[in-house]
Amino acid sequence: MRPLGTAAVLIVSLASVACVEGFINEVEPVTLPEVSERARALHESALVADLHADSLLFRRDLTKRVSRGHVDVPRLREGGVGLQVLGVVTRVYAGTNLDRNEASGFDLVTLLGCVSLRRACFGGAFERVEEQAGLLAKNVARDGDLLWIRTKADLATLRERRAANANVVGVSLGIEGAHALEGDPANLEQAFALGVRMIGLAHFFDNAYAGSAHGVEKGGLSRVGRRTLARMEQLGITVDLAHSSPTAIDETLATVSKPVVVSHGGVKGTCDNLRTLSDDHVRAIAAGGGVIGIGYWEAAICGTKPEHWARAVRHVADLVGDEHVGLGSDYDGATTVGFDTSQLAALTQALLDAGFEENAIRRILGGNVLRVLAQTLP
Numbered sequence: 001m002r003p004l005g006t007a008a009v010l011i012v013s014l015a016s017v018a019c020v021e022g023f024i025n026e027v028e029p030v031t032l033p034e035v036s037e038r039a040r041a042l043h044e045s046a047l048v049a050d051l052h053a054d055s056l057l058f059r060r061d062l063t064k065r066v067s068r069g070h071v072d073v074p075r076l077r078e079g080g081v082g083l084q085v086l087g088v089v090t091r092v093y094a095g096t097n098l099d100r101n102e103a104s105g106f107d108l109v110t111l112l113g114c115v116s117l118r119r120a121c122f123g124g125a126f127e128r129v130e131e132q133a134g135l136l137a138k139n140v141a142r143d144g145d146l147l148w149i150r151t152k153a154d155l156a157t158l159r160e161r162r163a164a165n166a167n168v169v170g171v172s173l174g175i176e177g178a179h180a181l182e183g184d185p186a187n188l189e190q191a192f193a194l195g196v197r198m199i200g201l202a203h204f205f206d207n208a209y210a211g212s213a214h215g216v217e218k219g220g221l222s223r224v225g226r227r228t229l230a231r232m233e234q235l236g237i238t239v240d241l242a243h244s245s246p247t248a249i250d251e252t253l254a255t256v257s258k259p260v261v262v263s264h265g266g267v268k269g270t271c272d273n274l275r276t277l278s279d280d281h282v283r284a285i286a287a288g289g290g291v292i293g294i295g296y297w298e299a300a301i302c303g304t305k306p307e308h309w310a311r312a313v314r315h316v317a318d319l320v321g322d323e324h325v326g327l328g329s330d331y332d333g334a335t336t337v338g339f340d341t342s343q344l345a346a347l348t349q350a351l352l353d354a355g356f357e358e359n360a361i362r363r364i365l366g367g368n369v370l371r372v373l374a375q376t377l378p
């Protein structure tokens, strides 16, 4: 009876994590613009790149299409996505909000780890990085047309292979919150070895590296934060300012020598809250050659329709040019969105409707992200 018992526990656990995911990564469908032939052709001719999704957290086989959540590889292909950056989330405390979070409480990633019988149930934050990197490796091994992007050469291979075969999708790995490194410089080296190529120093709470936009102190960079940034740039790990406090953003921009990204967010110009960037920060990020990924959820764009997204893109483009804005979905990041990744052609239509010309649209859809990665990757 024992194998049956184990199987029953496994089935219940997997059902639970699916249930949790169905509840927190919702699609509340919005009316999408009708995608014209022109928009469809333009979308297919672009290399669409999304800077941030948290899909690894939910332990799905991403090579299989499912009806919950926002991202899997079949849906990426249907949505014409050529590059998806996947973030690793290691701690989210119950009651997390945009305004003020302590770095303590009941950790929901632990809960998710326990219901799916993963190491994350007991392991530390860095073990969660190792585990999610392992999950990405498993997905890449399952699908010969998934290409893990770790170097500039991989980016070139992605362009070449995708030109011949639209099924080829690049994936890359990032971390949300340097607390995942647990203060140990060796963990940064190990993260790089595991394939991590993007790190946002802060997530929803202040940590030993940097202040969070949603923390208690909302301070700047610590000494270890500065050392970590310097080593990230040496290794070829892209600096991500999403969730950083305004002071941490200022101090990071004064420190770095390469372009940075904001992997998922919005702008105060169209949606003013603690999660979004001031015009001054948009200008400073653009001055360094960086790119701002605009999300599709309410707190990022004050709406969930493609036209709300295009309005934020237009704000950045009018302020600093269309070379500094891109896609930053935050899919599967406990977000409620109006469309999943299979429906991204609607964004191209929204950009045409907002009056952008075709080359600008190709840059916004992915060209800008690829330009920055080509400058930051090893």
Ligand SMILES: [Zn+2]
Pocket: 176, 242, 243, 264, 330, 333
């Ligand atoms: Zn996030």
